[in-house]
Every structure is written in C-alpha cells, then in structure tokens.
Amino acid sequence: xxxxxxxxxxxxxxxxxxxxxxxxxxxxxxxxxxxxxxxxxxxxxxxxxxxxxxxxxxxxxxxxxxxxxxxxxxxxxxxxxxxxxxxxxxxxxxxxxxxxxxxxxxxxxxxxxxxxxxxxxxxxxxxxxxxxxxxxxxxxxxxxxxxxxxxxxxxxxxxxxxxxxxxxxxxxxxxxxxxxxxxxxxxxx
Numbered sequence: 149x150x151x152x153x154x155x156x157x158x159x160x161x162x163x164x165x166x167x168x169x170x171x172x173x174x175x176x177x178x179x180x181x182x183x184x185x186x187x188x189x190x191x192x193x194x195x196x197x198x199x200x201x202x203x204x205x206x207x208x209x210x211x212x213x214x215x216x217x218x219x220x221x222x223x224x225x226x227x228x229x230x231x232x233x234x235x236x237x238x239x240x241x242x243x244x245x246x247x248x249x250x251x252x253x254x255x256x257x258x259x260x261x262x263x264x265x266x267x268x269x270x271x272x273x274x275x276x277x278x279x280x281x282x283x284x285x286x287x288x289x290x291x292x293x294x295x296x297x298x299x300x301x302x303x304x305x306x307x308x309x310x311x312x313x314x315x316x317x318x319x320x321x322x323x324x325x326x327x328x329x330x331x332x333x334x335x336x337x
Contacts, residue, residue, distance in 0.1 A: 150276050152214045157269060158225075161260040165224065167231070169269055172219035177209045179230035180221075183254060191255060193314055194287055199252075218273055222253075222262060231257045234266040236273060236282075245280040247329075263293075267300050274329045281328055287312060288321040302327040 157169040172180065184192060184199040192199050199205070212219070215238070222232035232253040239246040249270050253263045274282055286293050288307060298304070302325040310319035 150273065152218075159265050161257070161262055161265075163260050165226065165260070167262065167265075168223045168225055169220055169266070170223065171214065172209075172212060172221050172233070174209055174212065176221065176230060177206070180209065180233070181205050183230050183233065183252075187252075187254060192252075194290075194312065194320070195252065196250065198315075218270075218277070220266060220269060220273070222257075222266060224257075232262055232266060234263075234270055236270050236277075236279075238277075238279070247274050247277070247279040247282050249282055249284045264296055264300070267296065271300065271329065279329050281326055284325045285311075285322045286325060288323050294323060294325070297325050300327070301331055 152171050153173075155169075155171055159167050159169065161167060181202060184205065185202075187199075189200075197204060208219070217238065218236040220234045220236070221230050222234075223229070224231045232251070234249070234251040237248040237250070238244065239248070247270075249267065251263050251266055251270075253266075271282065282302070284297055284302060285308075286297060288294070294304070305324045305326050308322045308324060311322040312320040314320070
C-alpha cells in the first residue's frame with residue numbers, strides 16, 4: 149500500500165535539473181492553476197477537460213480522492229514550482245482493474261525525459277495499486293507521444309476515427325493504447 153501523504157521520489161532530468169515526484173495535495177491549488185493557466189492554448193486544447201477553467205481546478209483540489217485518481221505531480225526543486233501533472237484514473241465496476249494514464253508537461257520541461265519518467269512511475273504505481281491493465285488515448289498526429297508510449301510496452305489496439313472533438317468543432321483521430329501492468333517477461337516466479 150502506498151502512503152499517499154509521504155510518497156516522494158527524486159529524479160534528475162537530461163539537463164541535470166533535480167525534480168521531485170509526489171502526489172497532488174490541497175496546498176497545490178495555486179501551483180496547479182498556474183501550471184495550466186500559463187500554458188499556451190495550443191498545449192492544452194487537446195486535453196480531455198478545460199484545464200484553464202479555475203472552477204475545474206478548484207473541484208480537483210477540493211475533491212482529491214486517491215482511490216479514484218492518483219494525481220502525480222513533478223516539482224522543480226530550484227523554485228518549488230509545479231511543472232508537470234500525470235494522472236492514473238482507476239476504472240469503475242467491470243473495468244476496475246484498468247487504469248487510464250494522462251500526462252501534461254509544461255513546455256520548458258519537454259524533451260528532457262520528464263514525461264517518460266512520469267510514465268515509468270505511473271506504471272510502477274499501477275503495480276503497487278494492483279491494477280492489471282493500463283490504457284492511454286493519444287491523438288494519432290502526436291507521433292512523438294505515440295512513440296514514447298510504445299517504447300514503454302504499450303500497444304496500439306485501434307484507431308478511433310474523429311473521436312476527439314475540440315472546442316472549435318474540429319475532430320481528430322485517437323489511438324487507443326494498452327499494456328498489461330506486469331508484462332510476461334517482467335513477471336516474477
């Protein structure tokens with residue numbers, strides 16, 4: 149069982165910057181708001197929810213429930229700012245063994261390996277939380293993101309045509325990616 153309050157993991161990015169992973173908590177309201185409100189619209193328009201809506205951010209902070217969603221955040225140790233958010237959403241009912249992964253990394257910290265390290269950590273956390281399958285939905289034109297997920301053992305199961313609808317009415321195809329939490333070659337005997 150994970151101690152959600154005391155959990156910490158320290159990592160170093162490709163550029164040498166020190167980063168701390170921990171779970172989102174009630175003191176993160178302003179930092180989470182800043183992460184999303186300062187992000188360019190082009191970086192947030194493909195997220196499932198309108199993360200620039202302060203009511204949504206307040207709802208997330210006021211209703212943190214680690215049994216439903218594990219919200220992993222990355223903190224820049226230089227200035228204590230929140231620089232990335234990765235969530236593991238637990239399925240319900242017949243899909244309670246499945247976790248859905250979503251990751252957002254602020255632009256200045258991209259291409260430093262942070263997204264991949266957060267994905268690795270979510271896979272490890274899914275093991276500890278006894279999930280069996282992980283899934284991710286990625287826009288097909290986001291080739292680098294698709295490549296990153298595939299490098300971590302995710303397989304493309306299907307393409308969902310016109311599945312993602314932007315606020316402006318444009319649609320995009322989405323790749324459904326899945327992987328077992330513990331792959332056969334990783335299983336212990």
